[in-house]
Amino acid sequence: MSLPSAEPRLPERHYLNAERGLWSWLTTHDHKRIGLMFLGMLLLMFLLGGIYALALRIELLTPGETIMGRLAYNRAFTLHGVVMVWLFLIPSIPSAFGNFLLPLMIGAKDVAFPRLNLASLYLYVLGAAITLWGMFEGGADTGWTFYTPYSTATGTAVLPVLLGVFVVGFSTILTGVNFITTVHTMRAPGITWMKVPLFVWAIYGTAVIQVLATPVLGMVLVLVMLERVAGLGIFDPARGGDPLLYQHLFWFYSHPAVYIMILPGMGVVSEAVCAFSRKNPFSYRVLVLSTVGIAFVGFLTWGHHMFVSGASVLGAGAFSILSMLVAIFTALKIFTWLGTMYRGSIWITAPFVYVLGFIFLLFFGGMSGVAVAVTSADIHWHDTYFVVAHFHFIMVGASLMAFLSGLHYWFPKMFGRRYPEAVGIGTAVLIIFGFIATFLPQFLLGNMGMPRRYADYPERFQSLHVASTAGASLLGFGFLIIAIYLGWSLRHGRVAGRNPWESRGYEWLSESPPPESNFHEPMVFTDPPHDYSKPGVEPEVGRAA
Numbered sequence: 001m002s003l004p005s006a007e008p009r010l011p012e013r014h015y016l017n018a019e020r021g022l023w024s025w026l027t028t029h030d031h032k033r034i035g036l037m038f039l040g041m042l043l044l045m046f047l048l049g050g051i052y053a054l055a056l057r058i059e060l061l062t063p064g065e066t067i068m069g070r071l072a073y074n075r076a077f078t079l080h081g082v083v084m085v086w087l088f089l090i091p092s093i094p095s096a097f098g099n100f101l102l103p104l105m106i107g108a109k110d111v112a113f114p115r116l117n118l119a120s121l122y123l124y125v126l127g128a129a130i131t132l133w134g135m136f137e138g139g140a141d142t143g144w145t146f147y148t149p150y151s152t153a154t155g156t157a158v159l160p161v162l163l164g165v166f167v168v169g170f171s172t173i174l175t176g177v178n179f180i181t182t183v184h185t186m187r188a189p190g191i192t193w194m195k196v197p198l199f200v201w202a203i204y205g206t207a208v209i210q211v212l213a214t215p216v217l218g219m220v221l222v223l224v225m226l227e228r229v230a231g232l233g234i235f236d237p238a239r240g241g242d243p244l245l246y247q248h249l250f251w252f253y254s255h256p257a258v259y260i261m262i263l264p265g266m267g268v269v270s271e272a273v274c275a276f277s278r279k280n281p282f283s284y285r286v287l288v289l290s291t292v293g294i295a296f297v298g299f300l301t302w303g304h305h306m307f308v309s310g311a312s313v314l315g316a317g318a319f320s321i322l323s324m325l326v327a328i329f330t331a332l333k334i335f336t337w338l339g340t341m342y343r344g345s346i347w348i349t350a351p352f353v354y355v356l357g358f359i360f361l362l363f364f365g366g367m368s369g370v371a372v373a374v375t376s377a378d379i380h381w382h383d384t385y386f387v388v389a390h391f392h393f394i395m396v397g398a399s400l401m402a403f404l405s406g407l408h409y410w411f412p413k414m415f416g417r418r419y420p421e422a423v424g425i426g427t428a429v430l431i432i433f434g435f436i437a438t439f440l441p442q443f444l445l446g447n448m449g450m451p452r453r454y455a456d457y458p459e460r461f462q463s464l465h466v467a468s469t470a471g472a473s474l475l476g477f478g479f480l481i482i483a484i485y486l487g488w489s490l491r492h493g494r495v496a497g498r499n500p501w502e503s504r505g506y507e508w509l510s511e512s513p514p515p516e517s518n519f520h521e522p523m524v525f526t527d528p529p530h531d532y533s534k535p536g537v538e539p540e541v542g543r544a545a
């Protein structure tokens with residue numbers, strides 16, 4: 001038994017105050033500071049993408065023109081999609097939380113290549129700057145998918161946008177290489193492969209996809225740029241090219257990329273489910289194997305984006321069945337999380353409410369994915385709001401909820417302070433409701449025939465559009481509240497102490513906020529992570545003699 005301790009105090013020296021001044025941040029090699037700077041940039045991008053989302057929803061309040069013309073609308077949805085997918089969601093959890101936590105969770109001092117890590121950050125900032133410059137100078141109107149031949153023919157500023165996304169892709173690849181090497185070579189004694197924390201497994205699986213798939217994206221973006229600049233006939237049929245070739249190459253990357261967006265979130269959820277159910281994972285092995293399974297099968301399903309592009313019946317059928325395999329792995333995860341919660345000692349906290357939102361919305365999003373993977377049904381739904389609703393259920397309903405769960409769960413780790421829990425829980429509920437109000441009507445709209453990417457619509461669709469805009473306003477309001485209370489807590493939050501959640505995750509063994517070198521002495525880990533089977537609040541892992 002430990003003695004009742006006094007009010008916790010912040011450690012005197014930690015990574016935030018070890019060195020001072022802007023220069024020390026800009027030249028840092030500390031994975032924690034790099035993760036934090038990524039987090040700041042990503043939140044800025046999320047804000048920008050969010051403002052455009054609201055603008056789109058306001059335009060759609062009434063049929064006909066509400067606040068912007070049609071070209072402006074096309075540019076706005078392109079900017080929204082490009083910023084949210086390429087500049088926020090793809091890098092989000094890996095670059096921010098992965099960077100901050102991966103070394104801590106495997107008992108390492110830093111990532112394998114700290115300088116390369118800083119280079120990833122700079123490449124990301126450079127790529128984002130080029131993309132945004134293009135968006136504000138001329139603004140692309142192609143949508144985030146840059147489909148040819150329109151993207152090679154339109155007069156808008158597609159070139160800088162493509163170039164920026166290309167540069168951001170390099171950042172992704174370097175981060176992936178860094179994480180893979182770190183997990184292979186820097187695990188502390190005792191952390192065998194089957195003791196690697198579930199979040200690390202998720203980031204590792206994601207990194208493998210990042211490294212294998214992103215070069216294909218880079219290549220196809222270069223080809224589009226070449227076609228625009230040098231007039232090569234690669235994709236444009238008018239020049240002897242093949243537009244379907246673009247779709248194959250694009251989705252060969254972008255379907256696996258949707259797992260870049262969801263796998264890290266699944267990792268966050270696996271951590272939080274154990275911590276807030278106070279139970280060991282129902283099956284660690286199933287969670288690990290399904291992570292690997294999703295990462296692998298994700299490469300075999302890209303054709304489901306091309307069912308209506310003249311695919312053969314055999315090809316479409318094969319892609320249809322392969323797509324459903326992903327759902328099996330996802331279902332395995334959902335059952336394992338539910339099994340972990342079952343008869344657990346549930347602790348309702350903001351991160352846990354987001355986890356509940358995640359599981360519910362992932363289930364909806366996944367099932368609608370299976371629905372659009374049925375070729376005959378997809379002929380009706382393709383390019384409608386049904387698909388928009390499907391991917392927002394997963395990308396916002398699941399991935400973003402996981403991001404918010406992680407943000408709240410690790411906030412005390414990162415800053416050493418707590419946020420007001422009751423406000424956090426209330427806001428989480430508000431956000432989940434706002435989300436459902438925004439996107440549920442879009443399934444109905446799509447099924448009624450509302451196409452995606454249109455500024456105008458017949459009057460009979462209006463009530464559902466109004467509902468969706470009302471939901472989006474609720475969401476926006478929720479994010480504003482989060483920004484206010486987390487910002488306030490940075491300075492005025494209650495001091496958290498080392499392990500306020502009494503979590504068994506390895507990362508909580510170091511101080512909060514951690515020292516520069518993560519742990520004061522080298523660690524040896526004896527027990528598996530997520531082990532809640534023993535009484536007491538301290539993880540049963542020892543420090544090296």
Ligand code: HEM
Binds near residue numbers: 304370394395
């Ligand atoms: C349960 C597994 C899933 C299945 C079976 C599935 C299936 C599909 C299918 C068949 C389409 C094409 C629909 C069409 O364009 O007509 C689609 C679109 C899409 N899905 Fe999924 N999906 C799944 C999970 C995910 C996940 C995890 C994400 C993201 C994190 C995601 C993101 C997207 C996106 C972004 C699109 C639309 C792309 C676009 O045209 O702009 N899906 N999905």
Ligand SMILES: [Cu+2]
Binds near residue numbers: 258301302
């Ligand atoms: Cu796909």
